Amino acid sequence: MRELQKQIIETLHAQPTIDVQAEIKRRVEFLKDYMKRYSFMKTYVLGISGGQDSSLAGTLAEKAMTELRAETGDASYKFVAVRLPYGEQADEADAMQAIDFMQADEVMRVNIKPSVDAMYEAVEANDLTISDFNKGNIKARARMIAQYAIAGARNGAVIGTDHAAEAITGFYTKYGDGGADLTPLTGLNKHQGAAMLRELGAPAKLYEKVPTADLEEDRPALADEVALGVTYANIDDYLSGKAVPDDVATKIENWYKKTEHKRHMPATLYDSFWR
Numbered sequence: 001m002r003e004l005q006k007q008i009i010e011t012l013h014a015q016p017t018i019d020v021q022a023e024i025k026r027r028v029e030f031l032k033d034y035m036k037r038y039s040f041m042k043t044y045v046l047g048i049s050g051g052q053d054s055s056l057a058g059t060l061a062e063k064a065m066t067e068l069r070a071e072t073g074d075a076s077y078k079f080v081a082v083r084l085p086y087g088e089q090a091d092e093a094d095a096m097q098a099i100d101f102m103q104a105d106e107v108m109r110v111n112i113k114p115s116v117d118a119m120y121e122a123v124e125a126n127d128l129t130i131s132d133f134n135k136g137n138i139k140a141r142a143r144m145i146a147q148y149a150i151a152g153a154r155n156g157a158v159i160g161t162d163h164a165a166e167a168i169t170g171f172y173t174k175y176g177d178g179g180a181d182l183t184p185l186t187g188l189n190k191h192q193g194a195a196m197l198r199e200l201g202a203p204a205k206l207y208e209k210v211p212t213a214d215l216e217e218d219r220p221a222l223a224d225e226v227a228l229g230v231t232y233a234n235i236d237d238y239l240s241g242k243a244v245p246d247d248v249a250t251k252i253e254n255w256y257k258k259t260e261h262k263r264h265m266p267a268t269l270y271d272s273f274w275r
């Protein structure tokens with residue numbers, strides 16, 4: 001195995017294989033244990049997009065809250081699913097199907113378009129051009145703001161959907177979807193996440209769907225694999241310690257190095273990761 005590959009696997013807690021049922025159980029337990037640790041905390045908040053990652057994390061969160069209510073008799077433990085469209089969302093039906101499947105305790109909806117457009121215009125007023133790509137990151141950060149406002153109003157914590165197959169390329173917006181309080185999918189690769197959703201009985205559409213950030217207006221529903229220039233099959237193989245073609249491994253490692261800053265707290269003069 002490549003030296004960096006070994007290091008990455010260890011750093012990201014990737015596992016070559018998982019026991020799907022046991023993995024579901026221990027991640028639900030994690031969500032329950034965390035909630036019990038802080039007595040004021042009563043809700044988990046997560047944006048549901050209609051994609052695989054939020055379908056899985058939301059389902060685990062709802063399971064955790066259902067079990068906590070039953071075990072403690074405290075009915076105030078709730079999972080809040082949040083719809084965060086930018087105006088009309090093309091795959092709105094998938095998002096609602098995911099919410100129906102997980103049987104979220106509460107559903108909230110915040111249209112991020114007015115705030116994103118206002119921010120975009122206010123920044124551009126400084127004789128700056130904000131690209132469509134850059135505006136996409138404003139959308140991801142607006143979603144983070146909405147989720148934290150809900151968590152603030154409900155004694156909640158914000159769930160993030162980061163996992164090993166995303167962390168390795170840093171394919172998320174820093175302090176956008178990367179901004180969260182806890183990440184129950186850490187260490188999983190993309191196929192493992194799909195296997196867990198299948199085991200949970202989710203509609204196949206939710207885990208067979210092409211992964212997309214869907215942040216750009218010029219390239220709607222742009223597939224992650226196209227944006228990254230590498231497939232999840234390759235990323236998962238790499239994370240499982242398997243051999244992948246040299247050019248693919250180099251591409252993955254270049255993404256990893258370029259996005260190192262995202263996997264740390266803000267750099268300080270006391271840190272060595274950036275040196």
Ligand SMILES: Nc1ncnc2c1ncn2[C@@H]1O[C@H](COP(=O)(O)OP(=O)(O)OC[C@H]2O[C@@H]([n+]3cccc(C(=O)O)c3)[C@H](O)[C@@H]2O)[C@@H](O)[C@H]1O
Binds near residue numbers: 176177212213224
């Ligand atoms: N070396 C460095 N040390 C410290 N900070 C550094 C840095 N390089 C950039 N930065 C900072 O980071 C910023 C760039 O990072 P960031 O703002 O995240 O932006 P960036 O990584 O350029 O773009 C985010 C990417 O993630 C994708 N994404 C976003 C959200 C969700 C999903 C999804 O799959 O759903 C995917 C999105 O499509 C895009 O390709 C720079 O503006 C700068 O402030």
Ligand SMILES: Nc1ncnc2c1ncn2[C@@H]1O[C@H](COP(=O)(O)OP(=O)(O)OP(=O)(O)O)[C@@H](O)[C@H]1O
Binds near residue numbers: 055082083085143212
């Ligand atoms: N339109 C949206 N509405 C609500 N939440 C969203 C929306 N778009 C993104 N998010 C949030 O941002 C997170 C990151 O998006 P990402 O695309 O990585 O995950 P996903 O859509 O759940 O799965 P996939 O990666 O397979 O598309 C989502 O998991 C979700 O919590």
Ligand SMILES: [Mg+2]
Binds near residue numbers: 049051052211213214
């Ligand atoms: Mg998505």
